[in-house]
Amino acid sequence: xxxxxxxxxxxxxxxxxxxxxxxxxxxxxxxxxxxxxxxxxxxxxxxxxxxxxxxxxxxxxxxxxxxxxxxxxxxxxxxxxxxxxxxxxxxxxxxxxxxxxxxxxxxxxxxxxxxxxxxxxxxxxxxxxxxxxxxxxxxxxxxxxxxxxxxxxxxxxxxxxxxxxxxxxxxxxxxxxxxxxxxxxxxxxxxxxxxxxxxxxxxxxxxxxxxxxxxxxxxxxxxxxxxxxxxxxxxxxxxxxxxxxxxxxxxxxxxxxxxxxxxxxxxxxxxxxxxxxxxxxxxxxxxxxxxxxxxxxxxxxxxxxxxxxxxxxxxxxxxxxxxxxxxxxxxxxxxxxxxxxxxxxxxxxxxxxxxxxxxxxxxxxxxxxxxxxxxxxxxxxxxxxxxxxxxxxxxxxxxxxxxxxxxxxxxxxxxxxxxxxxxxxxxxxxxxxxxxxxxxxxxxxxxxxxxxxxxxxxxxxxxxxxxxxxxxxxxxxxxxxxxxxxxxxxxxxxxxxxxxxxxxxxxxxxxxxxxxxxxxxxxxxxxxxxxxxx
Amino acid sequence: xxxxxxxxxxxxxxxxxxxxxxxxxxxxxxxxxxxxxxxxxxxxxxxxxxxxxxxxxxxxxxxxxxxxxxxxxxxxxxxxxxxxxxxxxxxxxxxxxxxxxxxxxxxxxxxxxxxxxxxxxxxxxxxxxxxxxxxxxxxxxxxxxxxxxxxxxxxxxxxxxxxxxxxxxxxxxxxxxxxxxxxxxxxxxxxxxxxxxxxxxxxxxxxxxxxxxxxxxxxxxxxxxxxxxxxxxxxxxxxxxxxxxxxxxxxxxxxxxxxxxxxxxxxxxx
Numbered sequence: 195x196x197x198x199x200x201x202x203x204x205x206x207x208x209x210x211x212x213x214x215x216x217x218x219x220x221x222x223x224x225x226x227x228x229x230x231x232x233x234x235x236x237x238x239x240x241x242x243x244x245x246x247x248x249x250x251x252x253x254x255x256x257x258x259x260x261x262x263x264x265x266x267x268x269x270x271x272x273x274x275x276x277x278x279x280x281x282x283x284x285x286x287x288x289x290x291x292x293x294x295x296x297x298x299x300x301x302x303x304x305x306x307x308x309x310x311x312x313x314x315x316x317x318x319x320x321x322x323x324x325x326x327x328x329x330x331x332x333x334x335x336x337x338x339x340x341x342x343x344x345x346x347x348x349x350x351x352x353x354x355x356x357x358x359x360x361x362x363x364x365x366x367x368x369x370x371x372x373x374x375x376x377x378x379x380x381x382x383x384x385x386x387x388x389x390x391x392x393x394x395x396x397x398x399x400x401x402x403x404x405x406x407x408x409x410x411x412x413x414x415x416x417x418x419x420x421x422x423x424x425x426x427x428x429x430x431x432x433x434x435x436x437x438x439x440x441x442x443x444x445x446x447x448x449x450x451x452x453x454x455x456x457x458x459x460x461x462x463x464x465x466x467x468x469x470x471x472x473x474x475x476x477x478x479x480x481x482x483x484x485x486x487x488x489x490x491x492x493x494x495x496x497x498x499x500x501x502x503x504x505x506x507x508x509x510x511x512x513x514x515x516x517x518x519x520x521x522x523x524x525x526x527x528x529x530x531x532x533x534x535x536x537x538x539x540x541x542x543x544x545x546x547x548x549x550x551x552x553x554x555x556x557x558x559x560x561x562x563x564x565x566x567x568x569x570x571x572x573x574x575x576x577x578x579x580x581x582x583x584x585x586x587x588x589x590x591x592x593x594x595x596x597x598x599x600x601x602x603x604x605x606x607x608x609x610x611x612x613x614x615x616x617x618x619x620x621x622x623x624x625x626x627x628x629x630x631x632x633x634x635x636x637x638x639x640x641x642x643x644x645x646x647x648x649x650x651x652x653x654x655x656x657x658x659x660x661x662x663x664x665x666x667x668x669x670x671x672x673x674x675x676x677x678x679x680x681x682x683x684x685x686x687x688x689x690x691x692x693x694x695x696x697x698x699x700x701x702x703x704x705x706x707x708x709x710x711x712x713x714x715x716x717x718x719x720x721x722x723x724x725x726x727x728x
Numbered sequence: 729x730x731x732x733x734x735x736x737x738x739x740x741x742x743x744x745x746x747x748x749x750x751x752x753x754x755x756x757x758x759x760x761x762x763x764x765x766x767x768x769x770x771x772x773x774x775x776x777x778x779x780x781x782x783x784x785x786x787x788x789x790x791x792x793x794x795x796x797x798x799x800x801x802x803x804x805x806x807x808x809x810x811x812x813x814x815x816x817x818x819x820x821x822x823x824x825x826x827x828x829x830x831x832x833x834x835x836x837x838x839x840x841x842x843x844x845x846x847x848x849x850x851x852x853x854x855x856x857x858x859x860x861x862x863x864x865x866x867x868x869x870x871x872x873x874x875x876x877x878x879x880x881x882x883x884x885x886x887x888x889x890x891x892x893x894x895x896x897x898x899x900x901x902x903x904x905x906x907x908x909x910x911x912x913x914x915x916x917x918x919x920x921x922x923x924x925x926x927x928x929x930x931x932x933x934x935x936x937x938x939x940x941x942x943x944x945x946x947x948x949x950x951x952x953x954x955x956x957x958x959x960x961x962x963x964x965x966x967x968x969x970x971x972x973x974x975x976x977x978x979x980x981x982x983x984x985x986x987x988x989x990x991x992x993x994x995x996x997x998x
Contacts, residue, residue: 521893540898547896554887562888563993564909574895605992621891 196258197222197362197395198243203255203265205235205242205419212238213419216255220412222362223393225386227410227427229400229442231640232611235419236399240365244280245272260362278308281356285368287348291340297324297351298336304358323354327384345507346377353384360392367399374506374667379711382409401640403446404670404713407431415439431719441642447715448645449674450652458497461628461661462518466527467491469513487513489685490527497628500655500662502672502693504708505682511665514682515633518663519552531629548577551622555634557614561606567592567617568602574625591620595650612643616650623654629661637668648675669712673697681705733985739978743971747793756784758791759943767961777963779953785964788945789971795857795946796972799939800926802861804919807868812915814869815876816907820899822881831877834870842867842929850938857930857946860939864929868922875918879911913987920983924976931972947972 196219203216213235220226230236241247243257243264257264259280264272276282284290291300301323302316311319317336324334327350340348349369356364366385370378386409389396398409406413407427414424415438423436434440469488476483487510495501505511516522518529523538530536534546551574554560561570571588572580581587589599595616606614615635622630632651636644652675654660666672672679672693679696681689681704689702700706756774762782770777776785818830846863853859880903883889892902931948933939940946947968954965988994 519894521890542896544896547894550894552891552894554890556887560887560891562906562910564991573892573897577896607993618891 196220197260198397199256199258200239200243201256201258203239203242203253203257205238205247205251205253207248207252208250211419212251213242216416216419216421217424218414218421220363220395220397222395223389224412225389225396225398225410227398227400227406227413228416229403229406229413230416231401231442231642234416236416237367238419239416240282240367240397240399244276244282244365245269246276274308277304277361278359279361280363280365281359281361282365282367283349283352283356283369285371287345287352287372290352291348293340296337296339297329297334297343297354298338300351301336301354301358304355308359319358320354323358324351326357326388327351327354328380329354344377346373346381349373349377349381350384353381353388357388357392357394361394363395363397364388365397365399368401369398370405371400371402375669375708376506376711378405379713382713385409402713403431403443403641404715407715407719408713415442428719431715443715445641445645447670447674447720448641448648450645450648452500452652452655452675457499458659458661460494461497461499461532462495462663463530464494464514464518464527465492465530467514467517467524467529468526469510469517469522470525486685488517488524491682491685491687492527493680493687493690495629495661495663497661498655498659499678500664500676502676502679503663503665503682504667504669504672504679506667506708509682510685511682512633515552515631515663515665519550519631520547544577548574548625549627550629550631551625551627552631552633553615553618553622553635555637557611557618557638560618561614563606565605566602567604567606570606571602571617571621571624573621578625587624588620591624592617594623594654595620610643612639612647615639615643615647619647619650619654623658626658627660629663631663631665633665634667635664636671637666644671651675669697669709670714681708730985730988732981733989736978736981736983736985739974740982743793743797743975743978746790747797750787750790750794754784754787754790756787758783758787758945767957767964769961769963776967777961779950779964780957780961785950785967788950789947789967792945792947792950792968793971793975795940795944796927796930796948796975799857799861799864799930799946800923803864803868803926803929804923806861806865807872807922808915808919811869811872811874812876812908815873815878816880816903818873819877819880819884819907820903822884830873834873837866837870843932846929846933846938850933855938855941857940857944860930860933863933864926868926871922872915872918875914876911879914880907883907883910912990916983916987916990920979923979927972927976 198218198220200216200218203213205213216239228236228239242253245264247253253265255265298317298320301320305311305316305319320336321331325331329347329350343351369385370381373381382405385396388394398406400406410427412425413427413430414421415436416422417438423430423439430439431443434443467488468486468490471485471487472482473485491514503511517524518536520536520538520542528535531546531549536542536546568588571591572584575581575584588602592599592601597613597616609617636647639647655662664672664676676693678691679693680687681702683704689696689700689705696705697709700709765778765782766780768774768778774784774786776789779785779788814830818827821827845866846860849863850859889902889906892906930939930946931951934946934948935952939948950968951965954968958965
């Protein structure tokens with residue numbers, strides 16, 4: 195019998211249909227994957243049967259949990275169920291915990307609310323649960339505050355809170371999306387172990403097909419508020435009966451068609467770059483301790499080449515990027531673009547700056563919301579002087595990235611995430627630079643949009659002879675679009691080489707760990723037709 | 729146009745119109761006393777009644793609007809004109825000595841109760857509307873500096889600022905081109921609040937005799953003078969009070985509407 199059986203679930207918010215005909219059946223102790231692109235309704239489905247919907251929502255259908263219909267239960271009974279029998283963890287570990295309370299108190303709180311346990315009992319259980327999620331007492335006493343923990347450790351605390359009462363169902367909404375690959379692997383391992391040891395069902399909501407392939411026994415694919423396909427994971431991945439599922443899987447392992455350019459002249463030369471920060475003094479008279487965010491990095495990027503830079507958060511790749519773009523000064527070493535030296539601030543000649551541009555990760559924060567697209571795209575003309583035909587150039591740039599020239603008159607909020615990333619590329623292209631730094635430029639996009647943007651980047655590289663410095667934590671993307679790759683850790687480049695060579699035969703232990711940690715759809719599950727990789 | 733915005737606009741325009749018309753015409757001369765007609769309730773001749781000197785309250789309100797609005801407007805102007813640039817400079821150089829100096833200077837001004845400084849200024853330079861403006865204006869500076877700096881700091885971390893830096897723009901230019909338009913909503917709301925507070929502060933200063941001097945009418949002084957007569961002739965206090973409440977309400981609605989109108993994300997949705 196199913197632990198949770200959702201049938202004919204439909205949801206409207208203020209009369210707007212959000213979900214319809216959603217059917218799910220989750221057995222006790224199983225891991226169930228719910229995948230879909232952003233806006234497909236996967237989170238709303240969980241919120242609907244948890245009774246956590248926004249005002250103006252109307253959910254119909256049936257959601258039987260242990261024989262009780264969650265949609266008909268009074269709020270008081272639902273409150274008892276939530277936390278007790280059904281628990282939930284969220285994507286963002288940075289905001290999931292209360293920064294003003296110790297981790298011990300936060301885990302104990304659930305117990306005290308639901309079980310009316312004494313403080314001492316609750317703390318004993320909290321200790322036990324924190325041990326279980328891999329936060330042992332000697333290093334992680336109950337008295338720690340969230341700011342003393344890393345993102346992965348906070349996610350562990352959030353999991354400890356969720357499993358404090360040994361729920362029958364744990365809903366994990368994108369639990370590892372905000373984490374690095376190695377941390378993600380550890381958290382997924384933990385969740386898998388919990389489901390097995392505690393006989394807890396896990397509803398894993400994610401956009402990442404590889405994670406689902408790796409974890410889930412059953413999977414449901416959602417699109418536009420409907421479940422388009424559901425079933426056992428492996429047959430579903432192998433058969434790809436539904437067109438949408440097939441397109442999703444193909445897009446997730448999409449490799450844009452690109453020819454490796456013949457190596458050109460050296461374009462960007464970084465030699466012995468050092469970037470240090472002064473940290474606050476530990477005591478009033480002590481000297482400032484120094485943090486070396488970039489520690490003697492050297493590499494060369496040739497004209498027309500795609501160079502990947504991978505590393506986990508905090509490894510110094512963003513700091514290095516800022517130095518390359520001439521936004522921060524170096525404390526040692528030098529960066530040369532062509533024959534000229536990159537210096538920070540006003541000293542750097544506009545003509546030199548004009549040879550590089552950048553595309554950022556966040557399609558929402560990359561644009562001034564008060565300006566029209568025309569003005570946004572034309573901003574780099576500040577470096578070259580505004581040409582007479584600026585309007586035509588903007589129109590041409592928009593056309594090149596697949597948008598209409600008429601989009602010039604619109605504001606940025608009228609575009610989707612993928613379109614905004616196209617506009618960001620148009621902005622980078624407008625002054626025809628030699629080098630574009632792509633700082634996690636496709637990380638925030640859905641797989642199908644990501645595939646399109648990668649295709650666009652490959653095409654533009656071909657037609658304009660651009661060099662890309664492709665910075666990402668997503669190994670599969672880096673693998674599919676770069677000629678060479680560098681692996682960065684703690685401010686140093688630990689491994690560098692031709693992309694395929696590094697991915698197939700990594701030399702350094704760290705690179706091996708990174709590649710092993712990245713979830714992948716097993717090769718055996720792929721159709722013969724697209725099992726061939728270039 | 730949303731109804732609240734329309735109402736705000738109407739109230740604010742009414743106050744402005746009354747002030748402007750009073751420059752050339754009021755129903756009765758506000759300086760002429762008519763003791764025989766003192767403390768008359770509203771009637772056909774005097775729509776809003778008369779005060780203890782027999783002056784027409786309607787005419788006094790019109791002329792008083794001039795003082796009240798001018799004081800508040802100039803005071804907000806001083807606050808915005810000096811405070812916003814200070815806040816922008818401090819945020820563009822966040823963590824530098826300059827930032828420290830600006831913000832600690834703000835703290836210093838904040839540390840004194842505004843009324844005490846106003847009393848100090850008027851004690852030194854003598855009570856007048858101009859000195860009231862100065863006193864209120866000085867206290868608006870740190871308010872706007874803080875709002876501007878706070879709003880700007882969170883913007884400086886966004887990628888579009890990085891993109892502007894990559895486009896070779898300096899901090900001053902980025903502040904004006906990218907930061908200022910995006911903190912405008914905060915400034916407008918703060919501006920309407922400070923404008924309202926300015927009217928109230930002028931009323932307060934006039935009430936204790938430190939603002940506009942007789943015979944210049946001001947809403948605050950009308951209230952002050954009505955205090956002793958509230959039981960005998962309540963209309964003498966009610967009408968100036970109502971004028972202040974309605975003007976302040978109108979300005980707040982106007983500010984909210986203006987903020988929505990200036991934001992392209994909200995403009996299309998409206």
